[in-house]
Amino acid sequence: xxxxxxxxxxxxxxxxxxxxxxxxxxxxxxxxxxxxxxxxxxxxxxxxxxxxxxxxxxxxxxxxxxxxxxxxxxxxxxxxxxxxxxxxxxxxxxxxxxxxxxxxxxxxxxxxxxxxx
Amino acid sequence: xxxxxxxxxxxxxxxxxxxxxxxxxxxxxxxxxxxxxxxxxxxxxxxxxxxxxxxxxxxxxxxxxxxxxxxxxxxxxxxxxxxxxxxxxxxxxxxxxxxxxxxxxxxxxxx
Numbered sequence: 446x447x448x449x450x451x452x453x454x455x456x457x458x459x460x461x462x463x464x465x466x467x468x469x470x471x472x473x474x475x476x477x478x479x480x481x482x483x484x485x486x487x488x489x490x491x492x493x494x495x496x497x498x499x500x501x502x503x504x505x506x507x508x509x510x511x512x513x514x515x516x517x518x519x520x521x522x523x524x525x526x527x528x529x530x531x532x533x534x535x536x537x538x539x540x541x542x543x544x545x546x547x548x549x550x551x552x553x554x555x556x557x558x559x560x561x562x
Numbered sequence: 563x564x565x566x567x568x569x570x571x572x573x574x575x576x577x578x579x580x581x582x583x584x585x586x587x588x589x590x591x592x593x594x595x596x597x598x599x600x601x602x603x604x605x606x607x608x609x610x611x612x613x614x615x616x617x618x619x620x621x622x623x624x625x626x627x628x629x630x631x632x633x634x635x636x637x638x639x640x641x642x643x644x645x646x647x648x649x650x651x652x653x654x655x656x657x658x659x660x661x662x663x664x665x666x667x668x669x670x671x672x673x
Contacts, residue, residue, distance in 0.1 A: 449605075451605075476659065478659070478660065478661070480661075480663075486665060486666075487566075487651055487663035487664055487665050487666050488606065488651070488661070488663045489663070490660040490661060490662070493658070493659050493660055500658070500659065501658050501659065501660055503660075504660070536605050536606070538605075538606075538661075540659075550596050550608045550611050551596075551608075551661060552608060553598075553605035553606045553607070554605050555603070555604050555605045556604075556605050
């Protein structure tokens with residue numbers, strides 16, 4: 446009964462490179478959420494996706510960041526031209542349906558720690 | 563804007579004692595709240611949730627209390643164990659699905 450799977454667990458990039466973070470939701474879950482966590486802080490919402498649809502991207506920076514959840518395969522969070530300030534832990538969560546409609550908790554993966562040199 | 567906050571950044575308790583972790587929220591329209599536990603190097607782990615039509619909900623060794631009048635909720639852990647040491651977050655779920663997290667309280671359990 447696999448949980449939310451994220452890879453890689455650790456990712457090191459140099460400034461200006463691209464970072465791709467992957468998330469496979471729990472089996473049967475069709476809703477994916479991405480969050481960012483800085484040290485000593487709570488998680489900050491970035492984006493909410495369903496298969497092939499972005500539902501809410503109000504937490505995504507306007508530039509360099511994008512997310513997708515294709516019909517087949519994992520959800521991808523992509524950060525282009527990374528800068529030092531992108532260093533953080535990025536968490537993915539999934540739920541079987543929209544939390545707002547069913548009040549079902551989101552289940553989280555163990556995150557990707559992104560370090561920018 | 564909406565915010566969720568915890569009252570104390572760190573709580574230190576003796577093993578076997580009860581722990582109470584507090585959280586305040588600002589959005590009166592919030593209708594669903596979740597407590598998560600996060601251990602070092604891991605993702606948040608679901609502990610317990612509560613809907614706004616309830617005042618109290620109990621799980622195994624944990625109880626969540628919700629006071630909508632003052633927009634406050636608390637997590638009570640009975641007979642705290644060393645394995646309970648972690649950072650605890652309350653989160654408020656909006657009707658759009660996204661979670662608004664508080665800053666977290668670090669629970670330290672002394673043997």
